[in-house]
Amino acid sequence: MKNVKDMLDNIWEKRKGFTLKKYGIMIALIIISIIISITTPNFLTERNIMNILRQSSIIGVMAIGTTFVIISGGFDICVGSLLALAAAMCLGLQNYMPWYIAIFVVLAMGAFVGFINGFLTAKIKIVAIITTLGTMTILRGITYLYTGGYSIIGKNPDFKFIGSGYIGPIPFPVIILFVMVIFWQFVLSKTKLGRYSCAVGGNKEATRLSGVPVNFYHIMTFVIGGLMAAMSGIIYASRLNSATPLAGVNYEMDAIAATVIGGTSVSGGEGSVIGTLIGVLLLNILGNMFNLLGVQVYIQYIIKGAIILAVVGFDSYSKAKE
């Protein structure tokens, strides 16, 4: 009996990296799903679930980048605007080049914007939220200039596959989301980039004095943030087959909300991509439930905000109590 207890203790010790907090989110997700499936009969249909996953894919991909930025102690609020520009460019550039090359150009643009954010934050030492407030405004302006204020409509049916296609029963954007989550979770927990991102968020100066090129890694997290925002922009453009200059407004807030609900510490240093995925799903399932139950959108906002405060409040309070 004692051995069993020791063994359990041992497993518990080893699992410490995967904290109760994250389990808490997972449990919340399961409980909410069960409640919804009982209260709303339409919830557990294949169509509805695929729908939720597909809706999650755009914010989900974006939130992966946000997760990296927040883990390294930064903040990125320009990703919504970046999505708009990426979507517009992605469709606009197809007039001059094949769609697959346009995708690469757009991804490179996203990474470049991320680099600028990172450079201004890490090297010029502007506080991240202000840096990205600036670039957010600039990017929105560029998007208006680029589109002339009108929607751009896509013409290429092949390109539509990214946002609307299926592989078997599964929508293609959902596959992108899951592949990206697995890939970036791997990067976060198994590579130097991931380790140093956490270290920079934990204590940048101590990390610097350990001989780590901290600015490089700090900038890299913003590059990932930009890259993933551009990718979400591509999915967005392909899904709607059009891009308006007003696309992606407030998406950054959803991405940040999903990230913190998913257990990433707002003060940096720890977090996980899988947690973020769960956060995105949680938010979307709730939204879906409210829609099925016919709850007003205005009330949904209030509830979403309350959830964010509850989750972060619980986290901060339990940390402060330590």
Add this chain to the structure above:
Amino acid sequence: MTHSDTILTIKHVSKSFPGVKALDKINLELKRGEAHALLGENGAGKSTLVKIISGVYKRDEGDIGINGKACHFNSPKDAFNHGISIIHQETSLIPPLTVIQNVFLGIEYSKSIFNILDDKKILEKFNEICSKLNFDLPPNLKARYLNVAEQKMVEILKAMVHNALFIIMDEPTDSLAENEIERLFSIIKDLKKNNITILYITHYLDEVFKICDNLTVLRDGKKIDSVSTADVNQNDIIKMMIGQEVIEVTPSKQPANHNPPVIRIENLFQKNVINDVSFNGYQNEIIGITGVIGSGKTELAGLIFGATRPDSGAIYINETLCRIHSPEIAVRKGIGMLQEDRKNFGLLLEHEVYKNITLSALDKFTKNMIVSKKNELKKTSEMVRRLNIKITDSCQIVKYLSGGNQQKLVIGKWLVADPEILIMDEPTRGIDVGSKSEVYNIMRELADNGTCIIFISSEIPEIVKVSDKILVMKKGKIHSEYTRGVTQEEIIRALLEGNN
């Protein structure tokens, strides 16, 4: 005397943290106007006890009484209002506020119903207390410009303004220079005359004999004994603290000076800080650098390690000129550095032990871009064994380790990086006697295995004991140089000697 002369009574106080019994039924009585030393190795429970007295932690069981009245403090503010002030090892001043704003923080006198600050009254009170304690501090200087000694003075003022009956001083002399310590002692004597009780926490036993009337020794969360200082000597105390005699450092073999120096520093200069410093460091050599606060010894270390940049001068590593613009380059060139402030600059406190151990040399555990956690854990347990670090698990969060264990962890981090030149800035600061000897022995072992160690310390006994070559710094310059065998007195004389 009208009321009892016991000011603080602690009865059966216990406190546990996950996995550790930090305090086990502690009893303690402090008398009015005495200076009472609280001694013990790191992890003995001193800090925990202090935090309970000052209301930071809640006790699991037991009673605390002030002036015979039972007290339940829920916050430091509570304790503060009961006349308990604490002067932390690290400063608790708010840098952008001025001296006077810091002193009166929390009890700003105000007038009229609009709560307008009564600056005149505040200044009067400030001057009154300053003159009482013979302090000379500019009231409107921002706290960020104060040196460590002045910061302590401000904190004492703060306690006085709050009508403290009882002041806890946690390692107050740790970063003070010799004459500043004397100053502090005379302040403590004044405080005692004003019937203020002082609980004095230190690692320096000679200080205890100089100013403390009584002392209490803790070990592993238990009280060993409370005795009058007059009844014991240093060896008695050390025995009580560690239960055994201190291990002495084995004398070294002579450094192999025939080889070219591993590090050669030429005319290093940084405006107002470092003035024309040159020296050589060889394999197997421990170079001790000492000096008072502001002599530039820490700044010199920062320059060599690339944390800051020199205005001119050159650093040669293995006879090649190196431009060390960042710690990153320094590490690549084979230099490591233990930071003086291990909590803020040496460790990732919120992260696991193994992540800290491998931080400086993650490449060694990376294959095909993937970090092997298995190898990391293997190396970590190797270091834990080698350095005798007391942890329960490699995935433990560093924050909860004691100071000595944290310091060994930082040493472990650099051992993994395996630098040719290791700068150690105050490596024994704030750690207990037992851990200190362990650190000295590790240093010796490293040097004997070929590392060149630059050992920076303001503790002259350890400099004399450990170093092969000693440089005394003064005002950014190397004032004098000694070899092994020099006595403490000679070094102290060199430090205290006139201007040049």
